[in-house]
Amino acid sequence: MHTNKTKWWGYFFIGPQLIGMLAFSLIPLVSALVLSFMDWDGFNSAKFVSLSNYIDQLSNDNFITALINTAYYTLLVVPVGIALALVVALGLNNVTGSNVYRVFYFMPVVTSSVSIGVIWMWLLNGDFGLINQLLSYVGIEGPNWLTDRKLVLPSIAMLSIWWGLGTNMVIFLAGLKGISKTFYEAADIDGASPLQKFRHITLPMLSPTTFFISITTIIGSFQVFDQTYVMTKGGPGKASYTVVYHIYDTAFGRFDFGASSAAAMILFIIILIFTLIQFLGSRKWVHYE
Amino acid sequence: MLHLLLIIGAIVMSGPFIWMFLSAVKPLDQIFAVPPKWIPEPFVWSNFIDSLKAMPFGKAYFNSFYISIIVVASQILTCSMAAYGFAKIKFPGSKVLFILFLSTMMVPMQVTLIPLYLIMDAIGWLNTHASIIIPSALFNAFGVFLLRQFIMGIPKEMEEAAIIDGANPFQVYVKVILPLIKPSLAAFGIFSFIGVWNNFIQPLTFLSSQELYTVPLLLSYFKGLYVTNWALMMAGATISVIPILVVYIIAQRQIIEGITLTGVKG
Numbered sequence: 343m344h345t346n347k348t349k350w351w352g353y354f355f356i357g358p359q360l361i362g363m364l365a366f367s368l369i370p371l372v373s374a375l376v377l378s379f380m381d382w383d384g385f386n387s388a389k390f391v392s393l394s395n396y397i398d399q400l401s402n403d404n405f406i407t408a409l410i411n412t413a414y415y416t417l418l419v420v421p422v423g424i425a426l427a428l429v430v431a432l433g434l435n436n437v438t439g440s441n442v443y444r445v446f447y448f449m450p451v452v453t454s455s456v457s458i459g460v461i462w463m464w465l466l467n468g469d470f471g472l473i474n475q476l477l478s479y480v481g482i483e484g485p486n487w488l489t490d491r492k493l494v495l496p497s498i499a500m501l502s503i504w505w506g507l508g509t510n511m512v513i514f515l516a517g518l519k520g521i522s523k524t525f526y527e528a529a530d531i532d533g534a535s536p537l538q539k540f541r542h543i544t545l546p547m548l549s550p551t552t553f554f555i556s557i558t559t560i561i562g563s564f565q566v567f568d569q570t571y572v573m574t575k576g577g578p579g580k581a582s583y584t585v586v587y588h589i590y591d592t593a594f595g596r597f598d599f600g601a602s603s604a605a606a607m608i609l610f611i612i613i614l615i616f617t618l619i620q621f622l623g624s625r626k627w628v629h630y631e
Numbered sequence: 632m633l634h635l636l637l638i639i640g641a642i643v644m645s646g647p648f649i650w651m652f653l654s655a656v657k658p659l660d661q662i663f664a665v666p667p668k669w670i671p672e673p674f675v676w677s678n679f680i681d682s683l684k685a686m687p688f689g690k691a692y693f694n695s696f697y698i699s700i701i702v703v704a705s706q707i708l709t710c711s712m713a714a715y716g717f718a719k720i721k722f723p724g725s726k727v728l729f730i731l732f733l734s735t736m737m738v739p740m741q742v743t744l745i746p747l748y749l750i751m752d753a754i755g756w757l758n759t760h761a762s763i764i765i766p767s768a769l770f771n772a773f774g775v776f777l778l779r780q781f782i783m784g785i786p787k788e789m790e791e792a793a794i795i796d797g798a799n800p801f802q803v804y805v806k807v808i809l810p811l812i813k814p815s816l817a818a819f820g821i822f823s824f825i826g827v828w829n830n831f832i833q834p835l836t837f838l839s840s841q842e843l844y845t846v847p848l849l850l851s852y853f854k855g856l857y858v859t860n861w862a863l864m865m866a867g868a869t870i871s872v873i874p875i876l877v878v879y880i881i882a883q884r885q886i887i888e889g890i891t892l893t894g895v896k897g
Binding site: 348349350351352353354355356357358359360361362363365366367368369370371373374377384430433434437443444445446447448449450451452453454455456457459460461462463464465467469470472475478479504507508509512513515516564565567568571572586589590593594599602603606607609610613614617 | 633634636637640641643644645647648650651654662663666667708709710712713715716717720721722723725728731732735737738739740741742743744745746747748749750765766768769770771772775799800801804825828829831832835836846847848850851854861864865867868871872875876878879880883886887890891
């Protein structure tokens with residue numbers, strides 16, 4: 343049916359979301375691009391400055407620090423987070439009562455970043471926090487997790503891994519459920535050990551899932567903000583200053599909207615590259631099946 | 632053996648919440664006790680009352696609830712409408728528009744935050760709940776995509792019967808499509824509720840009056856003020872966590888399945 347009448351119905355149905363997309367995503371996106379070429383403090387008139395915001399950002403110490411911190415944080419979160427999620431999913435895959443465990447493992451996922459941040463500030467408190475108290479039982483004097491320059495990002499990475507474990511675990515579980523039993527039966531006939539089965543069946547069959555999870559986790563890690571804002575305000579010094587923190591601080595702390603938009607566009611390009619990798623990789627995904 | 636490991640894991644995963652709750656009902660001197668006092672003696676329930684008194688948590692609850700409910704209700708309506716339009720109605724430009732919707736999912740929220748702030752400022756919505764409600768209520772590309780997948784799966788025959796009876800597309804949408812995708816709508820609704828409830832950076836950027844604060848925003852502000860009174864802070868954290876955990880426990884099956892389906896964190 344392609345009559346004039348159904349055409350108008352089509353626009354009617356997508357209308358509200360279309361308006362929303364234009365007003366709250368597309369126009370802001372184009373504005374961000376335009377702003378990134380402007381010098382503007384929000385009060386005086388804007389001035390076109392070509393690429394200088396981008397050049398300034400890429401040679402700006404704060405932005406470089408933020409990029410390095412964010413990359414370091416991502417490197418901490420992604421491998422450990424994925425390995426842990428896989429181990430838990432494997433453990434839950436064929437165990438009775440896995441639904442009950444799932445409830446517990448998934449609990450942090452639904453909790454707001456702010457609540458998580460406040461709870462972990464208490465757990466990580468250097469003097470009275472639970473973690474240091476537990477460490478003292480085995481004779482270790484715990485450090486000041488959030489005020490030590492070297493430990494602050496690993497600490498935030500630790501809570502992020504805990505926070506996101508449930509999501510990745512559940513996706514891994516779905517992936518494991520999708521592997522046909524016949525592969526394992528065939529391997530059993532050949533007398534394969536559990537480790538061989540894991541190495542030669544589970545891991546390769548799960549690779550599309552692993553790939554998907556690593557890309558989404560990387561993209562999520564690039565956008566880390568809430569935890570650092572709530573727990574450390576980017577400190578101590580600039581030790582937990584991340585890219586989004588920089589974007590936020592440049593816009594609403596320094597009122598340099600142009601520079602902030604340029605930093606945001608650079609982040610967007612990075613995310614676009616990883617999304618593209620995911621998209622190209624997903625072709626492999628179809629191939630695998 | 633496996634069960635033992637999984638139980639230890641479950642304790643690690645839920646432990647922070649238990650410790651939060653236990654700390655919330657401790658007398659202040661026991662909170663700093665070394666070695667730690669696991670079970671408070673006595674339980675100081677008044678920490679909750681003090682915390683509610685110290686900050687307008689009641690108001691923040693109300694704000695969070697009503698914002699979430701409006702956003703979720705309108706997202707269910709507008710996303711399912713758009714999803715139906717894209718899935719079942721042929722009209723010029725539908726493919727291009729759908730691809731446009733999909734592409735916007737790649738745009739990180741932080742990129743549009745500054746222009747959105749300026750737009751809100753220009754139309755006078757800054758420091759009003761409209762700045763939080765309207766953008767989310769009218770736009771959720773992910774919801775459109777998700778619901779479209781479900782509607783695509785509905786066989787043609789189901790609608791055709793209604794069309795032969797003389798129903799127009801709107802009647803088909805209300806009487807055939809919506810009843811059939813009810814479970815998906817419920818899952819999507821819970822999902823979107825968690826997302827809206829937990830939203831932080833937008834309220835942080837757009838709202839400045841304390842009486843407009845949502846629960847996460849108020850908790851973050853509370854943290855700044857009561858940084859040394861940990862019992863009170865843990866009471867505040869508990870207050871902020873309880874509603875979402877209750878929603879989770881009631882709806883955990885749908886939430887977990889919803890996340891499996893989408894692979895996106897709320």
